[in-house]
Amino acid sequence: MSRETISQSISVVHPISLSHGRNAEVWDTTGKRYIDFVGGIGVLNLGHCHPAVVEAIRDQATQLTHYAFNAAPHRPYIELMDRLTAFIPVDYPVSGMLTNSGAEAAENALKIVRGATGRSAVIAFDGAFHGRTLATLNLNGKVAPYKQKVGVLPGPVYHLPYPSADNGVTCAEALKAMDRLFSVEIDVNDVACFIIEPVQGEGGFLALDIEFAQALRRFCDEKNILLIADEIQSGFGRTGQRFAFSRLGIEPDLILLGKSIAGGVPLGAVVGRQALMDNLPKGGLGGTYSGNPIACAAALATLEVMTDAHLQVWGAQQEAAIISRYERWRAQRLSPYLGRLTGVGAMRGIELAQADGTPAPQQLTQLLGLARAAGLLLMPSGKSRHIIRLLAPLTIEPAVLEEGLDILQACLKQLD
Structure with missing residues (x-):
């Protein structure tokens, strides 16, 4: 698929072409599946193609576009x-x-x-x-x-x-x-x-x-x-x-x-x-x-869909899963580049840093590629592009969230 007609001033984090998605999973045009921790850069708190949203779009499209x-x-x-x-x-x-x-x-x-x-x-x-x-x-x-x-x-x-x-x-x-x-x-x-x-x-x-x-x-x-x-x-x-x-x-x-x-x-x-x-x-x-x-x-x-009860449960579950896994990684000294956990609630970042605390953007770039190859999409952030943004849908299934964190864990261990 040619991209010559698209401005080269647009930066692309992941050089793939997506075909479709469901909640926290997406597939590219080759059929490869990914767990999506990008969520359209924070757009998809309810995941890809939430049934209630899709139904509302279809219904409205028959009345007034x-x-x-x-x-x-x-x-x-x-x-x-x-x-x-x-x-x-x-x-x-x-x-x-x-x-x-x-x-x-x-x-x-x-x-x-x-x-x-x-x-x-x-x-x-x-x-x-x-x-x-x-x-x-x-x-x-x-x-x-x-x-x-x-x-x-x-x-x-x-x-x-x-x-x-x-x-x-x-x-x-x-x-x-x-x-x-x-x-x-x-x-x-x-x-x-x-x-x-x-x-x-x-x-x-x-x-x-x-x-x-x-x-x-x-x-x-x-x-x-x-x-x-x-x-x-x-x-x-x-x-x-x-x-x-x-x-x-x-x-x-x-x-x-x-x-x-x-x-x-x-x-x-x-x-x-x-x-x-x-x-x-x-x-x-x-x-x-x-x-x-x-x-x-x-x-x-x-x-x-976004009732207070739903938001509190979704946020607490995702926050608990991320914090638990991060604390385990720190205790295990999973990677010398594992820095601070930033943010609040389910809006969390993981910093990659050198031993002296300076940012490690090269390792984050390596992590993006390793994770993508293993079926996980991540998004960078931070002044030095050294902090992973975790933006999985709030509606992500617990098993899929754990699978994504497993991939992240394995990739962090491979950083050099």
Whole structure:
């Protein structure tokens, strides 16, 4: 199968061609089976081709395949927004808009906060990833490969250290850096918002320090700055809760959604305080495909399945299996490159590091190939591309999860 017509600027982790999938298993065009610990990079919390999602897509496709909501509203969009805003665990009135992706949600959030505050500066964090569109590039806390060769980016954007027990940056260190930022770099009164991931995805599955999150919420309230939580990868049950910000004891002003919102169909959203969402003039928000009826139907089916009881059980089971296996590997000294276990809930990363603690990206690249040959798909992350992202569907069968961990165990032993 020729790939000459596909831009070579698109990076591919696994040089295979997939044919079909079922829950946590996929098959390539040669018939080879793989256990999927990538999950479409966090899109498939309910697995491949979940029956309820497939049925909803088929049913909607016989009724209305598309209509632009800003031309004429349609029932799936209205029903989804009712369900989605009720699904957001905050105490204030919520409204929102649907988008085509997480990056588009972030772009629209920037417009919303500018309209609400009259300010333009944004504070993001080292290691962050918020998308590949032009404005979101500047929010990302990593230059290569996202910001290379694209010139001046929309701003102003400033970055702070991301405090987490997973990277050794303390709350005190992050607050000190924030104090310096507002003393040296920018007037705090020019800042529209902070944007932060409750658990960094691309950054290596780093869980945000709770003390810092609460200090940041207080600071934003004192300075009339808005707080955006990017839950695109950490949301919809990945940490065992509906959204990861709940473990922090805070309520953000705006929340970015995407990835697992619609069971594999492209969809995103910005939701938050109603007054913020309504502040732009009529026509200031919208889009031709945003909230496509089929995507909305898939999202409605996804929310129907994602009950709190299901999320807690799925998250706890997967978390327990990963932690148990990791602790056994550490006790056995399975590999000299086995580093820290990062993240929270079922959103876990395994670091590969040298004996002195420095990253081991070459070993991770070797691991990707070994695991793929053995029938397991893995995804890298981290500043140095040295942390394995574990993103198996939450619905993975226990036996399949154990089989995947067995393969990972055998491959870790082979690293040199």
